[in-house]
Amino acid sequence: MYDIAVIGAGVIGSLIAREASRYNVSVVVIEKEADSALGATGANSGIVHAGFDAKPGSLKARFNVEGNRMMESVCRELGVSYKNNGSLVIGFDDEDRKVIEDLYDRGVKNGVERLEIVDSARLHELEPNVSDKATVALYAPTGGIVCPYGLAIAALGNAMDNGAELERCFEVKSITRKGDIYEISNGVKTIEAKYVVNAAGVFSDRIAAMVGDNSFKITPRKGEYMLCDKESGGIVSHTIFRTPSKMGKGILVSPTVDGNLLLGPTATDIDDKEDTSTTPEGLAVIANECLADVPGVPTRTVITSFAGLRSVDDKGDFIINSPAENFINCAGIESPGLTSAPAIAVYVTELLKDAGLSMTKKENFNPNRVSMHEFRDMTIEEKNQRIKEDPTYGKIICRCETISEGEIIRAIRENPGAVTVDGVKRRTRATMGRCGGGFCSPSIIGIIARELGMKYEEVTKFGGESVYNFGEVK
Secondary structure, eight states: OEEEEEEOOSHHHHHHHHHHTTBSSOEEEEOSSSSSSOSGGGSOOOEEOOSOSSOTTSHHHHHHHHHHHHHHHHHHHHTOOEEOOOEEEEEOSHHHHHHHHHHHHHHHHHTOOSOEEEEHHHHHHHOTTSOTTOOEEEEETTOEEEOHHHHHHHHHHHHHHTTOEEEOSOOOOEEEEETTEEEEEOSSOEEEEEEEEEOOGGGHHHHHHTTTOOSOOEEEEEEEEEEEOGGGTTSOSSEEEEOOBTTBSOOEEEEOTTSOEEEEOOOEEOSOTTOOOOOHHHHHHHHHHHHHHSTTOOGGGEEEEEEEEEEEESSSSOEEEEEETTEEEEEOOOTTHHHHHHHHHHHHHHHHHHTTOOOOBOTTOOOOOOOTTTTTTSOHHHHHHHHHHOGGGGSEEETTTTEEHHHHHHHHHSSSOOOSHHHHHHHHOTTOSTTTTTTTHHHHHHHHHHHHTOOGGGOBSSSTTOBSOOOOOO
16 A cells, blocks of 8 residues: 555656655556656647746646746756757737737736847847747747656656656556545556545546546647757747747747757647547648748658647646545646646645645655766767776667667666657657667667567557567568
8 A cells, every 4th residue: 555646657747756755655656558758748848938828826827937947956856858948929910919918917927037028129139030020029038948758757767766656557447435545446456545646637537537526627639749850950049939829829939958849739629538640730730830930940851740638627727626535636737737847746745745644754865867868968988988887888779869779778777667669769769860760669679678578579669559560470
């Protein structure tokens, strides 16, 4: 039995688990997929929002600004890539200017620092490649970018390094209250916990309903993206937004922390909580709007497209409450959820204390984690020394991203160990280059099989039935 069961291993659940692991309590993270960050966290813009968009007084506004201020130090501790690149909301006419002025006023009320409205000359000084037709912009120097799945994986790994456990491939089918204990079942196995935190993303309404809470509904909002090759990463240095609409912050053009260029997302409400397909229509919308904002966007360099599902509730704000004894909802955590995650984690831990859970600080808690990209960032001399110590670092598996066998082995062995090809990809960037894994995937499959004692044909792309191979032919 555990003190705390966190349902969902996205960035919210993983950071909550990490925060709870600071204390002398037992924690288990329950995830229905084979790895962390396979939901909205894994298909995310990676934007650390400044905090000017949310309605003053809302949970979104509070945790956005608090999380923004925490993000750099959290990423430094966890060895996660973060850049304070700033953001620009650009406008083209008087109507856009009015929206930008309203955003400025909101930001000031929310406590966002150093906001300013800039004219065309200053805008194009900051971003020369923005459309000449843009006449005004809201400049937020405190905006940033982060690797969203890298943050979730590192936070979960750090939680596990400090004693938390991970239960993979465990889809919650029922939650039953027995005295002071919750019994969480997948129909085959049962996990017992004194306290439960619901961080199940688009499925959080279903989890809440299992304890009798039907007070909210989650609608998946599909966002399609296009990712350009690294040769295009320098076309802008800031994150470029268009003035927002009721469906969200709009389509953006942004560098990523790894040097690519990200375009998107669209915003379409759907019914299917697992539909992450892309559409020709959605990708065309992205291309057209991005070219209108930044005419030089080289859509010919797109190397992949993908879609994620944002968790949109019918309340208009984050839902963080306790609808049942010792049960906490973290639902409807759409944008700016990634930015808010570190602050939400602290808040939920305080809620657990208020609910009666005895939590004393660990004397030996270690908040730090070595970057998964440590080898990539070494000097030539340091790399040669590492290769001398471990020759597997001298064998390059992924040529596009220059990822070695040693890095892949580390990704498999280190908490929370990768068990799929996509798991290796998210930790190391192997298969993320121009060839899309066409050359290195067979070698990665072989390394996973060897390290985990699996048959070659048992290794999957992302778990479940996503197999690569069906058997030997000779």
